Amino acid sequence: xxxxxDGYRVLKVLKESKTGAVILAxxxxxxxxxxxxxxxxxxxxxxxxxxxxxxxxRFRSEAIPIIYDIKEENGYTFLIEEFLEGESLKNYxxxxxxxSESEILDYSIQLSEILMYIHNPAHRVLHLxxxxxxxxxxxxxxxxxxxxxAICREESGRKQMIYGTPGFCAPEMTGDGEINCSxxxxxxxxxxxxxxxxxxxxxxxxxKVVDRCTRNAKIQFTESSEVRDALLALKKKKxxxxxxxxxxxxxxxxxxxxxxxxxxxxxxxxxxxxxxxxVLVLDCNSDSNLExxxxxxxxxxxxxxxxxxxxxxxxxxxxSEDIKGWRxxxxxxxxxxxxxxxxxxxEIYFEKKFLVGSxxxxxxxxxxxxxxxxxxxxxxxxxxxxxxxxxxxxxxxKCVVIENRTFRLSRKVTRCILKALK
Numbered sequence: 404x405x406x407x408x409d410g411y412r413v414l415k416v417l418k419e420s421k422t423g424a425v426i427l428a429x430x431x432x433x434x435x436x437x438x439x440x441x442x443x444x445x446x447x448x449x450x451x452x453x454x455x456x457x458x459x460x461r462f463r464s465e466a467i468p469i470i471y472d473i474k475e476e477n478g479y480t481f482l483i484e485e486f487l488e489g490e491s492l493k494n495y496x497x498x499x500x501x502x503s504e505s506e507i508l509d510y511s512i513q514l515s516e517i518l519m520y521i522h523n524p525a526h527r528v529l530h531l532x533x534x535x536x537x538x539x540x541x542x543x544x545x546x547x548x549x550x551x552x553a554i555c556r557e558e559s560g561r562k563q564m565i566y567g568t569p570g571f572c573a574p575e576m577t578g579d580g581e582i583n584c585s586x587x588x589x590x591x592x593x594x595x596x597x598x599x600x601x602x603x604x605x606x607x608x609x610x611k612v613v614d615r616c617t618r619n620a621k622i623q624f625t626e627s628s629e630v631r632d633a634l635l636a637l638k639k640k641k642x643x644x645x646x647x648x649x650x651x652x653x654x655x656x657x658x659x660x661x662x663x664x665x666x667x668x669x670x671x672x673x674x675x676x677x678x679x680x681x682v683l684v685l686d687c688n689s690d691s692n693l694e695x696x697x698x699x700x701x702x703x704x705x706x707x708x709x710x711x712x713x714x715x716x717x718x719x720x721x722x723s724e725d726i727k728g729w730r731x732x733x734x735x736x737x738x739x740x741x742x743x744x745x746x747x748x749x750e751i752y753f754e755k756k757f758l759v760g761s762x763x764x765x766x767x768x769x770x771x772x773x774x775x776x777x778x779x780x781x782x783x784x785x786x787x788x789x790x791x792x793x794x795x796x797x798x799x800x801k802c803v804v805i806e807n808r809t810f811r812l813s814r815k816v817t818r819c820i821l822k823a824l825k
Contacts, residue, residue, distance in 0.1 A: 408439060408481055409474070422446035427486065436486040437471065441479050448551070452480050455550050459484070461526045466517045466546045487548065489541030492594075496535070496601045503680055504606040505733060506543075507598050511609075512634045513545040514538070518591060518627035521547075522584050527556040529582065533590040534568045535597060556583070571597075588624050592616025604680075608637045649683075649730075652738045653746035653753040657760035658769035662788050664693055666759040667740040671715045680735035682714075685721040688742020693717055726751055745776045758802075761789035767796065774798040 411428040414436070418425040423442040430437060442452050452473075459470045468485040475481075492510075496502065502510075514533075521528040532552040539546040552567065567576045573589035575582060595613045599605060612633050614620040624630050652670065656663025671682045686693040709718045718729065723746075726739060730751075739746065739753075746756060758773055760766070762785075774783075774796065784803040785795075792804055 408441075409476065411437065411439065411483075438468065438484050438486050440482040440484070444478050449480065451551060452482050455553065456482050458528055458553050458555065459550050461528065462521070464517075464520055466513075466520070466544070468546075468548055487539050487541060487546050489539040489544075489546065491536050492538040492540055492545075492598075493535035495540040496598065500601065501603055502598070502601050503735065504602060504604045504609075505681070505735070507602045507609070508606050508634060508638050509543070510540075510545055510598065511595055511612075512631060512638065514547075514591060514594065515627055515631040515634060517545065517547050518587055519631055521553075522556075522587070522627050529554055529556060529584065529587050531576070531582070531586060531590070532567055532571075533587065533594055534571045535594065538594070554582070584627060585623070585625050588616050588627060588630060589618065591627075591630065606637055607640070612637070649734045649737050651751055651753045652736070653741060653751075653756040654738060655741045655746060655756070655758050655773060656743055657758050657762075657773045658766045659743060659760065662760040663688075663742060663757075664690075664740055666757060666786060666788075667738050668693065668712075668715075670757075671736070671738055672713055674736045675714050681733060682716070683729065683732070683734040683737045684715055684717045685726060685729060685737065685739045686717060686719050687721050687723065687726065687739045687746075688744050690742050693719075693740060745773075756783045757786055758783060759786040759788060762787045762792065762794050763790040764794050766790070767794055771796055771798065774802070 408426075408428060410431055412431055413426055413428050415427040416424055417427055417438075422445050423440070426439040426441065428437050428439050429435070440452060442449050456470050456473045459467065468487055470482070470484050472483045473480065474483070490498075518530070520526070521530060528550075530547065530550060530553050532549060533547075537547065537549045539548060567573075567590075571590050571593045573586040574580060575586060592613050592615075595609075595616060599610075599613070611620065612630065615622060615624050615633070616630060624633075654663045654667045654670070656666075667684055671684050674680060675682045684693065708720075709716055711717070716734070721729070721739075723744075729737065739751075746753065758770070760770075762770060775798065785799055787804070787806045792799065792806060795804070
C-alpha cells in the first residue's frame with residue numbers, strides 16, 4: 404500500500420493491513436518525527452479514529468502523546484500524533500531480563516498515576532487496552548499510547564464492543580458486566596503480574612496490591628488513586644526501613660590495598676549477579692587501584708567522576724568526607740574500597756566491614772593495627788587470602804574469620820554477605 408501524506412515523508416510502515424496502517428513519518432518542514440495512524444472508509448473502526456482524536460485532545464501530559472492533526476484524504480483518515488522516544492515495556496523487559504524491586508515499584512507508581520490522570524473528573528476516560536506493547540519506557544519514565552479502545556466514562560454503562568488483549572482483559576469486557584474505573588484497574592493489575600515475571604526480588608506487600616487490583620482479595624480497589632497510595636506506602640516503608648539508603652560495606656586491604664580492591668570488585672560483581680541489584684563502588688583510597696580498570700571498559704561508558712564495569716558503577720577518588728554525598732541515589736549496595744586507610748572517618752553505618760589480605764608473621768603488626776582501629780568491631784569479617792589464622796592475634800576472636808585463598812568468593816563469604824542482609 405502506498406501512502407502519500409501531504410507535508411510528511413514516510414520513514415517506515417510499523418503495522419499494515421488491507422484497510423489501515425500505522426506509520427512512522429517525518430514532518431518535511433520541521434524535521435520532527437510523527438506517528439500517523441490511517442484507516443480507510445472500509446475499516447469497521449473508521450469512526451473510532453475520530454473519537455480517539457477527540458479523547459486524546461483532552462490530555463496535556465508528558466506521559467501521553469500529543470495529537471497534532473486529523474486529516475481526511477482519498478478515502479482515508481489520518482491521525483497525526485507525537486512520536487515518543489523509547490521502547491515498549493515488553494521489549495524493555497525482554498532486553499533487561501530482570502528488574503530490581505525499586506524499579507518495579509517506580510514503574511507501578513508511574514502507571515497508576517497515569518490512570519489517575521485519565522480517570523480524573525476533568526478527563527473521565529477509560530483506556531481499556533493496557534498491555535506491555537502500549538506502554539513506552541523512556542529513560543525510566545512510563546508513557547501510555549494507543550487510545551483506540553478508550554471510551555469516556557459517560558459511555559461506560561452502555562453495552563458496546565470493547566477490544567481488549569487476551570491475558571490483559573477484565574472479565575466484564577467479554578461478558579455483561581459494567582465497564583468502569585475498576586476495569587482499567589484490573590488490567591493494570593495484570594500488567595503488575597507481568598512485571599513480576601522479571602523481578603527476582605519482590606517488594607514486600609506488592610503481591611497484596613496485585614491481588615486487590617485483580618479482585619483476588621476481599622478488599623478491592625475501585626479508584627486508581629487507591630492503587631497509587633498503596634504503592635507509595637510500600638515505597639515509603641522501604642525507604643524508612645533499615646536499608647533505606649542501600650546496604651553499605653567497607654573494605655580495607657591489610658597490609659596493602661591490593662587484596663582489598665580485588666575483593667571489592669569481586670563482591671560487587673557477585674552481588675550484581677545474584678540479586679540483579681544496583682551496585683555502587685566508591686574508590687576511597689589514595690592508591691586509586693580501581694581507577695585503572697577504566698581503561699578496560701569496552702563501551703567507554705565513562706564520565707568525569709565515575710564509570711561502569713560489568714554493570715557496576717565505580718566512582719573515582721571519593722574522599723571520606725564526600726562519601727555521605729553518595730547516599731540516597733537509588734543504589735541497593737554500596738561498597739567502599741578504603742585501600743590501606745581506615746573507614747572510621749566516613750561517618751556511615753556499615754552493615755559489614757571486611758579486612759582483606761595475607762596473614763603472615765611479618766604482617767601481624769599491620770593486622771593488629773587494623774583490628775585496633777575504632778572503626779572495626781563485631782561487624783568485621785576477616786578474609787585471609789594468603790597465610791594462616793595461626794599468625795593472628797586474640798583480637799580476631801570477635802570477628803568472622805574466613806580463610807579464602809582461591810581469589811574467588813567462596814560459599815563462606817557468600818553466607819557472610821547474605822547474613823548481613825537479613
